[in-house]
Amino acid sequence: MTSSLRVRAGLVSIVLLAAFLGIWHLATRSTGATTTMSPEYAKLMGLTATQGKSAMPGPLDVGAKLWEHVRRPFYDNGPNDKGLGIQLGYSIARVGIGYLLAVLVAIPLGFLIGMSPLLSKALDPFIQVLKPISPLAWMPLALYTIKDSSVSAIFVIFICSIWPMLLNTVFGVASVRKEWINVARTLEVGTIRRAFTVILPAAAPTILTGMRISIGIAWLVIVAAEMLVGGTGIGYFVWNEWNNLSITNVIIAILLIGVVGMLLDQILARFTRMVTFPE
Amino acid sequence: MSTFDDPFDANRNLQSGCVCGQHRSALEHEQASLTLRCEPVESEEKRYEGVVASAVMRAMFPQDVARRAFLKSVGASTALAALSQFFPLKTATEVFAQAGAPEKKDLKVGFIPITCATPIIMAAPMGFYSKHGLNVEVVKTAGWAVVRDKTINKEYDAAHMLAPMPIAISLGLGANAVPFAVPAIENINGQGITLAMKHKDKRDPKDWKGMKFAIPFDYSMHNYLLRYYLAEHGIDPDTDVQLRSVPPPEMVANLRADNIDGFLAPDNICQRAIYDGVGFMHILSKEIWDGHPCCSFAASREFITTAPNSFAALTRAIVDATAYASKAENRKQIAEAIAPANYINAPVTVLEQVLTGTYADGLGGVKTDAKRVDFDPFPWQSFAVWMLTQMKRWGQIKGDVDYKAVAEQVYLATDTKKLMTEMGLSPPASAYKSFAVMGKNFDPAKPEDYVASFKIRKSS
Numbered sequence: 001m002t003s004s005l006r007v008r009a010g011l012v013s014i015v016l017l018a019a020f021l022g023i024w025h026l027a028t029r030s031t032g033a034t035t036t037m038s039p040e041y042a043k044l045m046g047l048t049a050t051q052g053k054s055a056m057p058g059p060l061d062v063g064a065k066l067w068e069h070v071r072r073p074f075y076d077n078g079p080n081d082k083g084l085g086i087q088l089g090y091s092i093a094r095v096g097i098g099y100l101l102a103v104l105v106a107i108p109l110g111f112l113i114g115m116s117p118l119l120s121k122a123l124d125p126f127i128q129v130l131k132p133i134s135p136l137a138w139m140p141l142a143l144y145t146i147k148d149s150s151v152s153a154i155f156v157i158f159i160c161s162i163w164p165m166l167l168n169t170v171f172g173v174a175s176v177r178k179e180w181i182n183v184a185r186t187l188e189v190g191t192i193r194r195a196f197t198v199i200l201p202a203a204a205p206t207i208l209t210g211m212r213i214s215i216g217i218a219w220l221v222i223v224a225a226e227m228l229v230g231g232t233g234i235g236y237f238v239w240n241e242w243n244n245l246s247i248t249n250v251i252i253a254i255l256l257i258g259v260v261g262m263l264l265d266q267i268l269a270r271f272t273r274m275v276t277f278p279e
Numbered sequence: 280m281s282t283f284d285d286p287f288d289a290n291r292n293l294q295s296g297c298v299c300g301q302h303r304s305a306l307e308h309e310q311a312s313l314t315l316r317c318e319p320v321e322s323e324e325k326r327y328e329g330v331v332a333s334a335v336m337r338a339m340f341p342q343d344v345a346r347r348a349f350l351k352s353v354g355a356s357t358a359l360a361a362l363s364q365f366f367p368l369k370t371a372t373e374v375f376a377q378a379g380a381p382e383k384k385d386l387k388v389g390f391i392p393i394t395c396a397t398p399i400i401m402a403a404p405m406g407f408y409s410k411h412g413l414n415v416e417v418v419k420t421a422g423w424a425v426v427r428d429k430t431i432n433k434e435y436d437a438a439h440m441l442a443p444m445p446i447a448i449s450l451g452l453g454a455n456a457v458p459f460a461v462p463a464i465e466n467i468n469g470q471g472i473t474l475a476m477k478h479k480d481k482r483d484p485k486d487w488k489g490m491k492f493a494i495p496f497d498y499s500m501h502n503y504l505l506r507y508y509l510a511e512h513g514i515d516p517d518t519d520v521q522l523r524s525v526p527p528p529e530m531v532a533n534l535r536a537d538n539i540d541g542f543l544a545p546d547n548i549c550q551r552a553i554y555d556g557v558g559f560m561h562i563l564s565k566e567i568w569d570g571h572p573c574c575s576f577a578a579s580r581e582f583i584t585t586a587p588n589s590f591a592a593l594t595r596a597i598v599d600a601t602a603y604a605s606k607a608e609n610r611k612q613i614a615e616a617i618a619p620a621n622y623i624n625a626p627v628t629v630l631e632q633v634l635t636g637t638y639a640d641g642l643g644g645v646k647t648d649a650k651r652v653d654f655d656p657f658p659w660q661s662f663a664v665w666m667l668t669q670m671k672r673w674g675q676i677k678g679d680v681d682y683k684a685v686a687e688q689v690y691l692a693t694d695t696k697k698l699m700t701e702m703g704l705s706p707p708a709s710a711y712k713s714f715a716v717m718g719k720n721f722d723p724a725k726p727e728d729y730v731a732s733f734k735i736r737k738s739s
Contacts, residue, residue, distance in 0.1 A: 037643060044632055044639035049556030055535065078403075080419040081621035147432035149425075230421040239421055243392055243528040244624040245551065 021059045028058040057248040065248045080240070082232065088260060090232040094150070095218045098157025102214065106162045107207065110169025111195065120170060131163040135221040139228055149229040153222070160221045161214035168210025172203030204275040212268040219261045381589035386413055389420045389429055389438035392623045393527055393545035394633045395466045395574035396439040397613060398600040398654060400623065404616045407603070411596040413589070422526050423496040430579065431457050437578035437593060439465065443666045445577040446689050447498040452675055458580040461658050462594040462691045463601065465574040469633070469652030470501060470564035471549040472508070474541035475534050476557060479642065484512035493525035493533065493542035500573050503669040505543040508567050510735040511717050517737060534558050546633040546652055547625055554629050559641030563651055568716040572662045594698055597656065602704060604654040610634040657699070658690040660710040661723035668726045674737035682726040
């Protein structure tokens with residue numbers, strides 16, 4: 001039963017994809033030469049102007065270009081032109097560093113806040129104000145004070161991915177069942193031991209959910225940050241190809257950003273499943 | 280003996296010579312200088328090579344008689360070949376050519392991917408930096424504000440900037456005041472006003488009321504030229520039209536999406552709009568002011584004082600590349616060198632049309648203007664004074680300005696003059712020249728009167 005459902009869902013997915021690609025292909029066909037031009041003039045013009053080629057590339061163009069990138073993911077033609085594999089590597093490394101720093105700060109801090117109602121109330125207004133700030137709003141401030149663009153990008157990842165983790169940790173820690181804590185207390189378990197053996201396992205699913213939200217945000221932020229500071233990374237690749245108005249490459253980058261984002265999310269989802277417990 | 284003699288001439292005396300090094304004796308030199316000025320050797324490299332070879336020959340044959348005998352028996356070319364085998368003349372020459380060893384060899388130079396940066400970019404793939412003993416990484420940057428911040432933060436040692444930017448940064452306009460300097464202008468001309476195809480018949484600026492135009496940056500020649508052009512046609516750029524600061528690559532997309540009606544931008548952007556069939560060339564910026572500066576090569580005062588030799592070598596490389604780019608016959612080759620994704624990242628056809636000056640105008644015609652873009656490194660201080668007058672005119676500077684002092688502090692005409700002379704190029708005698716913008720003369724000695732002479736300006 002479940003397997004036939006899966007097969008049917010897969011079929012529907014494939015049909016949807018084929019329909020999408022078909023419509024895309026039809027919509028971006030070239031219309032043929034629209035106006036007559038002298039050959040000398042036509043030589044100086046692009047295909048869009050001479051053959052009525054759509055400004056939007058078709059699925060075949062994108063496929064061909066994608067194959068080209070996949071065959072050569074790690075080429076290095078100097079500081080401004082590197083293969084997609086290298087660019088993705090830079091982005092993932094930046095996200096990794098910023099995200100790990102955020103984990104190191106958010107989880108201990110969240111624990112403290114969650115265990116102390118006083119701190120929780122006192123820090124709440126700050127967190128509420130800082131949480132909704134757009135990552136790019138931090139960028140000029142970071143560039144100005146840190147004076148280093150790659151550190152600034154990491155800082156922006158850090159500052160944007162810290163809030164969901166912090167709030168979820170606080171929430172998870174604060175809502176551990178009172179009975180469990182009381183049992184620990186009657187057994188005279190020390191504070192530190194209580195934190196690690198009772199509260200941490202109980203709050204882990206909530207904390208991991210926060211981490212999963214955060215990695216999504218971090219991956220969203222890195223693309224925007226790299227477009228702004230340039231240099232390396234998948235965001236820079238998008239910007240560089242946008243500069244050349246190469247929509248084909250931009251579409252490829254969008255696709256890859258989606259795939260990597262999904263993979264990161266799946267990794268965290270697996271961790272979440274590992275710590276989930278039945279009540 | 281002069282260091283510039285041919286050391287492989289058997290009949291030449293290594294120990295004596297004239298002052299300039301082209302003659303065998305002081306007397307001969309005198310005679311030559313009476314008839315004509317002493318001519319320099321054909322190239323700098325030849326000159327250095329001669330100097331080094333003389334020194335080597337002198338060391339090997341301290342006795343002139345022995346050297347002559349040796350040369351006579353084997354011949355000059357064999358002697359040169361034999362000598363090169365034991366002593367790397369080429370390497371020695373290269374070492375000599377670097378005036379002082381650069382304090383810092385690995386440098387980072389930022390650029391914006393437009394044809395204005397041609398000398399800065401081409402100097403990397405075409406080896407002008409390495410020729411002057413530097414290992415320069417040219418880094419593509421996302422926008423003018425980022426170039427400014429990264430240069431101020433010392434992530435870049437030097438950068439490609441719009442000509443008014445170093446002045447604005449030095450004055451603290453739109454940034455913290457950091458003293459900057461311009462040792463070389465990149466390009467002159469090379470911009471254009473491009474309009475959307477739907478304005479094909481609206482060629483008179485008087486009909487442009489209510490239109491939206493894009494410029495690359497507030498502190499840019501593009502901004503001042505467009506404002507000047509509009510104002511001369513009776514359009515107040517602050518009230519009658521809308522001017523937006525838009526990064527150049529987004530201009531073409533915005534023009535296609537009908538968000539803007541036109542832009543004054545670097546030629547490769549204009550040509551790209553034409554190439555994609557979304558716009559046409561209204562006028563070249565050359566028709567507003569022939570020979571106007573556009574972009575500059577800029578570095579902070581701090582870099583210049585902490586690494587003067589690196590800075591000198593860098594400037595030499597840029598001036599060298601600019602001189603190479605100014606020759607029409609080299610332009611095609613340059614277009615191919617700077618088109619790849621690592622540099623400008625644009626179709627070669629587009630860059631070729633910009634650099635060679637034979638271009639499609641977007642209306643079905645092919646035009647030719649060899650001076651569409653040109654390259655001239657000399658940082659005229661009168662350019663800086665003109666930019667200051669426009670900053671004043673449009674309210675970017677409030678209060679009094681010491682035009683001359685600022686111009687001389689930022690535009691390093693004296694240093695450039697010295698370097699150009701050293702390199703055998705001919706710099707102009709004065710750092711000020713007057714010029715005409717749309718037929719109106721500008722006298723750099725009277726900037727205040729010039730500002731006051733405009734009817735349309737921001738009242739402050």
